[in-house]
Amino acid sequence: MKRRTLLLSGLGGATALLVGWGAMPPRSRVGSASAWALVGGHVALNGWIKIDADSHVILAMNRSEMGQGVHTALAQLVAEELNVPLQQVRLEQAGYQSFYGNVAAIVSSLPLGPRSTEPGQETRPARLSRWLVAKVARELGINLTGGSSSVSDAWEPLRWAAATARQQLLVAASLRWKLPLAELKLEAGVVSHASGPHATLGELAREAAATPPGEVRLKPAAQWQLLGRPAARSDLQAKVNGTARFGIDVRQPGQLFAALRHSPILGGSPGVIPVNALLQMPGVLRVVQLGTLAGSDAAVAVVAQNSWQALRAVQSLDMAWQQRPAGALDTAVIAADLAAKARQAAQSGFVFQSQGDAALALATAPRKVEALYEAPYLAHATMEPMNCTAQVKDGHVTLWVGTQVPGLARAAAARVAGVPEDAVTLHQTYLGGGFGRRLDVDHVAQAVRVAMDTGGVPVQLLWSREEDMTHDFYRPAGAAFLQAGLDAQGQAVAWLAGSAGDAIQPRWMERVLPALAGPIDTPDKTASEGLFDHPYAIPHQRIAHQATRSGVPIGNWRSVGHSHNAFFTESFVDELAHAAGADPLAYRLGLLVGLPRHAAVLKRAAEAAGWGTPLPQGVARGLALHESFGSINAQVMEVSSQDGRPRVLRVVSVLDCGQVVNPGIVAQQLESAVIFGLSAALFGRIDIQGGVVQQRSFPDYPLLTMAQTPRIETHLLPSELPPTGVGEPGVPPVAPALANAWFALTGERLRRLPLSAGK
Template identity: 40%
Template structure:
């Protein structure tokens, strides 16, 4: 999910919304409700604004927990805190945990203002309910776009502060003292003058009867005790000892297992299948046919897999069998050279500026299809009955899971129950629900719960891929080598047109042009446009870093080209263009100073840099590489990040390091190629991953900031590739305009 979607949902163009802080743009209105929880206790709900006009009438609905909350619209409830009579604090969390650390950092926001120990906050997965759990930044109940902390920063703290205020009021009434003479600490209200204290649990029922406080002040950051401190991940112990529950771990009474054979050709369907041999294997129960796949149902995974291997399947390959990489790239190139694009940014007179420029630089950049290849392969467990359907999986979009099941079963939405779990890697793949549609189709023909599991080969060959992008970019330079004209055309698939049609307006995909349409550099004449070119039947989807990954590679590689053309150091060249973006300049200076920019390197080694503003954060990365006979070894990565106020520095460091490793892998090795309508890669043997012994030291420098938090899960990946390829240029003099590096360097 991208900033472009966030801006589109808030009615702004990417260039308009980029520079505004989150608190000014979104968290302007806030509502708190207090009520009695089922079984006694305090239930606190909080809400944020959304954009729908028909919801601004202020109508209310009652959630399943009995709390009256405004409809999705002006106030769209996101989460609830429940404090029971034993003092237990439960946070129903609207974001899912897929390794990014939100199951630690979001509770830290609550615990800080509520004045409770972090380990006393327990979590429940939020059920699918966009009225209660909508993220107004994303326009739905989604986890993506590096928005979790940006979404939670103010509302979660306000919820904690409001609960604390109510509890103090309840204690003061009981003691008949001024609330101002009381304070909260470690889950208790304390009246120091009389040396009295009382636990939150004892106050919960009384607090639930009090009116909701309005405009509760938040802590001054200088008074934070928890926020900003390094905290160990709360979910680490169970992930280490194996008790954590991912979708893959689901075990149910009478559950059977399904192995899948999907049609290998894009858009193909099932013609016929001979399952005689498959049914001979012990443990094989049945063979299920659906429109574009065959499933073998077994008592265990091994039986199901052996059964699939024994099937004799004939496919209707259709027109998809003619799809090839040559055709896809030729179509993109043709689209880039013909017709007008949808304008994403236009400033000044580009044509006039080019005619007066002293020199001109032109380039074409290409980036391949990419698979997600998450550690946890695609899986979905379902139990479809006449009166209902239960689904167990890890999903970034629980409400879309419900919609998918409704479409297949015809059941009403309230008969679909989603059991969401921890996610073993999302990267955008689990923003999709194709696996749910397939599993429910299989489950309709199976009488017991069935776990549908894709092999790694099926996962890689039937992914929904990061689009293949084709960029044409040009700049005109003045006598000093400074850019005075800038023209950039982006050509590729539109994910938004499929995933969020309202965000795709007038032919413009806001995700595809992100970063490119709002550069941190001072460029007086710009024209950035977009041409949609779909790759026939190849399905495309978000991939970690989405638009900024594509945009940053092109822009930061090209800026390096301009610096080389002007014979100016690439860091100095950027510094001269960043005077109007001090946060970007600051991270650039921090990273380059920490990396020792300008120090000599051994022959065959090079150092490269990139700068990025995306996801509300500012990044600069410096990469050192060694190149030997076409093989690239990344020796060191130094990163500076300004992501605004820091909640948990441990999480930031881990996310940046993980994102950079993900980015190195993609830049060096990753590509999906297509021949005869089929994906040629099938496993980690030919869709390579970075090995532990290839992983460089990664030094992360967090820049102190008082701005509202920015995103952190994706920027490391998005900013990495150009710093890497710029380092290769410094080492070899070879300019790489196409990824991955491994397939290009040897022929460059």
């Protein structure tokens, strides 16, 4: 009894500590000036901001630039609060302190729907869970660029950091000139007083660093000069003139080059490697056998004097490859299994959303509608294939790489090389596309392993396009069996959804966070997002998911589960409207009771597209509405038929993403999302036969061409809410809007992606 009492006492103490910790406010993310490595007379004011002698404001950039414009948008936040021209803000790679971590991305992993999180309607459990997860995320400090979270995560910390620095500079000037603080102003990067005294930021920086800021306030929106207005991208000139440095561009003195060839069979392994034959080829210096590193398949790497020699050598490999022990993977078999499991999932799967009695309401409904929807595996197909340059020398690892997770890349390098993480230096480059693929670190681990055999000489590992396509971490295939009951007036009274597919996050964690990944899979919100969190007011609902483990390597793909679940949901809602004999727009609006923002986005899209107005013969419209990453996007498509296939003529896209930092960049992201989404909706699929991926390059995995690209019109709704996601919310509505337009045109309901007529 005494032992049990002591145990309970200990647990009680731990619980008290946990409760006490949870009640405390989150630690400040302004950060300490000690986070900076100061050089050349630079003066740090906090963890985000330092000033150089020429009065440039240097921002610690903790997010990766992969074409989404984040380097410009985050610099705008700082320039606005400091009242300096945007051109005066320079960027420097952030360190690895926890306050640089991405809190917003981790909070968004909570399985919450719009009716519990909508501003003004947020439930107490939703508020509490967000608060606690934000505190945990702040302590974890995982730095990642993904989840359309960069601006939303930076919105408060960066503005507070800049506002604090502004106040320090003003107080320092007040003390120096012995003038009232309220009479000083900071404009165009100069602190001044009406009586004449003035000083640049560089002249005041050292005094400011030693000066407490006093009361700090953010600028009110009415005084904004930069936020909400277009600004030229900071990376534009370098990307136009060719000076921008991507991972593939890295060149170090004496650098060697490596190419690799994975087992063509997913999960397979190489047989006897013809090392001697490879070493006889021109320029070849080393042959390295690579095991399964950070989730990769086994491979053979060849190191040579230049990349062409390395590539030619691995292409010449003539050897037997061993099948995976569990047998060959086949997507046709996987698809059939997913369809069967989806039909069972509503009763046997993990329930993400339940209200009322959906089974009874369905059984007693006057009319029932049901449909099976399917989606294939998809590759990321980034323009820049996977690559990393690594040097292992004197117990230290140096990396040059474009990654979405610099901290996790360092950790992977340290594990492979057997050194502490602080013995790894990572130089971040531009990313030639990410889309979630560079949230993985397999290519980093491989490069470090190869570099361990090059005697301290840096080596660049570059995957060929074929290796990139056939050894991706694919968007999971999925299936959903949807059932609905309609009352006598055609209104939906019951909604049952069962889906099946592999769970991304447990597999990703196993690869990149092995210390945190447990042996038991937990429900993965991304598997059901877009299904369980739809916005429609249906009184009886049950939405469940059956997690599978197909053996196919899977990973995060732009808009993750929303990418296919929105197709399932929005296509099915269109089917309900048709069954009810109702207009698809009016039917949706009738189901959006209590969600005025969603209704406003949908109405604006319909108005801008001319919904209900006559169209030329052979053209029809379709629409879709979807919320993801905190943003609401509606799209209306105009579609015709060309050789029996959909031909998209026009897309109207309306977004509510809270306050807009840079409308030009947001429009670019919406346009790119439409093109990205159409590529997948029309053409995208990965087929596996005998364990071998059949698509090897762009002829097999086509992207939308300029000639096929429709006219894209974007509209941003004004908002006073904090910013939400931009990079991904434009992808999910694409496929259903297209499928719904095709049905309106032809009467053919396409329920399987990609959308090819007759399938």
